[in-house]
Amino acid sequence: MSIRERIAAANERAADCIVESDPAWVDIMPAGEIVEGLEDHMILHSGPPIGYEDMCGLHKRGMISGALFEGWAASEEEADKMIKAGEIKISTALDHNTVGAGTGIITQSVEMMVIEDRTSGKRAATFPAEGPFQGGLCGWGLYSPEIAENLRFMREELFPVMREMIISMGGLPIKPILAEGMQMGDENHTRQTAADLLFDKKVLPFLFRMDQEKDRILKVIEYIVETPRFFHCYGQGASKAALMAAEDVEWSTMVTAVGGNALEFGIKVAGLKGRWFTAPAPMMKGRYTSSRYSEKDQLPWIGDSCVVECAGMGGLAAAASPIVCNLRGMKLEESIALTREMEQICIKKNHNFSIPNLDFDFLPVGIDIRKVLKTGIAPEIHGGMFNHEGGLIGAGSARVPMECFEKAMVAFAGEYSE
């Protein structure tokens, strides 16, 4: 087989890891038990690896918050000192079986949703939605005693009931919900309105049947029903689990991770396991939640949630969601054209995701770094805009920097030259 044939065959296998995946929400577990390699006194963050000194204020504060939340330090000063001294280690979420959505701060006692790809057996863990709680969210880089209390409430009051539920349900298949949701206007990155409702329909009757104190179940129902974008973590977990299977495919030029840490943006490639290829983090373009915000308030790209784009959703699924694209100033025709553009850099089509606005054609899946470089088309990624001080100030999109693909291609040529 020529190199070209080997790569083509590997890419087919890697993309099929996504297409043939069968993700199910199977459990809720503390990060320390489910996230491989997450040690005691270790804090995960989003984006490619970065030193503490180089982190933006939001990531630094996340590190300190994590140390306080775990009780490793008694004060911010002490936490800062311990991290600087290496007594608390830092690591990037995407190098583990998890996803650093937003700031991506994950420590051992945070409870995580466990998604298993029943095709490959891979398990990924994602940080759950923090409920309808209005006091700011940890995932958006904020921290306060109230936020910590909300996390405790989730862990101690909600999740024992939900865990009993999901285990007695025997797991909840994620793909049918993604597929039907994408026929109802979700692109499953910025919008999961339909998926949330389909999820509610599956779990609410089950919760209702449980032999538990009514008041406890009611709290869980309120948490599920009232949380916007509740399903987001499941889409991320399903994507990550499938991409973990693809990471084992040598010779493949398929992208398996993309994410930013506000300083740098990085990608990973299936055939180059464990390596990052980075460029300066791009700024997102889109719409702010208030007219008082402008680009100066906005951090460069931070977060790993575009793992869903690696699995063929979000920006790649623009045609499925003119409602999301309109928020970015796009017309229906442009949203369809965007998915058609993304087809040019993808390995194949995903027969699971048939889209009404594409006259039931399938979404593209599997970003091939060779095709990106050949066409000059960079992947479109959707996401939320962060304020320097934390908090969400808008939603928009960006293109993955071309430099990431250039560096990856050089490395690939070095690794796989005959």
Place this chain on the structure above:
Amino acid sequence: MSIRERIAAANERAADCIVESDPAWVDIMPAGEIVEGLEDHMILHSGPPIGYEDMCGLHKRGMISGALFEGWAASEEEADKMIKAGEIKISTALDHNTVGAGTGIITQSVEMMVIEDRTSGKRAATFPAEGPFQGGLCGWGLYSPEIAENLRFMREELFPVMREMIISMGGLPIKPILAEGMQMGDENHTRQTAADLLFDKKVLPFLFRMDQEKDRILKVIEYIVETPRFFHCYGQGASKAALMAAEDVEWSTMVTAVGGNALEFGIKVAGLKGRWFTAPAPMMKGRYTSSRYSEKDQLPWIGDSCVVECAGMGGLAAAASPIVCNLRGMKLEESIALTREMEQICIKKNHNFSIPNLDFDFLPVGIDIRKVLKTGIAPEIHGGMFNHEGGLIGAGSARVPMECFEKAMVAFAGEYSE
């Protein structure tokens, strides 16, 4: 004011009865109490008025079933005799504050969903979905002891709980559900997938909180969650209540009802209250549920559910639902073009229904018989195909026969000439 100005002003008022309506599901009541003019020993049917002798087999059987269900007759033969003798009266549903979906058989003890337009105070009653029951549905023209037992189960076991729920909720607003559903692929005639889910989200937590025996509530939850197109009756009721307000507008050429009885198809017009304008019932074109069906198995148009088209949904909302249009063999572009075509025969746009696939333009509303005749464009109506023996054998669409509009225009000219 010239006649032309008077008509324009009246049509604006009539269309605003729909645009400004505020429908809410407020109650569940026996048809005998909520349907005005529904007397003891009276059976309602769908479509324009028709004599018993002229009815298709399905309507005749519906009449007999109604008489048996009420206990007015002990046998089919006796029921047949009583109807022929005029001891049981027949009347057309659309001439009352209700809608004859399907065969439209309604008698006094059938429980109905009550929808109030809080703007006009008008109340309409619609026949509820018959649950996930698999033994055939009364609404599709079938009848058996099992179907009667299912109706009894609904009346005695489900509806007391649901009635308590909706009354303590203080009513459920219908329009937000219609509006959001139409941004998620529903056109709200053949498809209400999103509306069903949005409805579930509203009522399930409320049901859960009720102080009622768990098992009783569980039955209600199963009925709601497992019934396909549960929300259909609410969209029809919301439409009918708004159209009832419009029926009071003299000088208006707006269509307030359309429906068929398998023999004839008829329309009603706001400024010509109480009169029907009929033509032979059209055949629907679309897709059968099985390849063993063909046009010979199919009844001409029967049913009043295209009341939703009169209120600017269904066929008029084709652009909102490429998924429904695809089932009729249409591409996305054609579904958008169809709504644009319907704009040409409508009085105005409905600012409540903003559609992603129209780049957030609004749906048209208020069919004007003058515009239909001037453009030669007949309204597109969606619906279900009936077998001669009862039961649903497909879904499709038809155009309202032009002859109905021609007759109505002649009558209007006679009524309103100066």
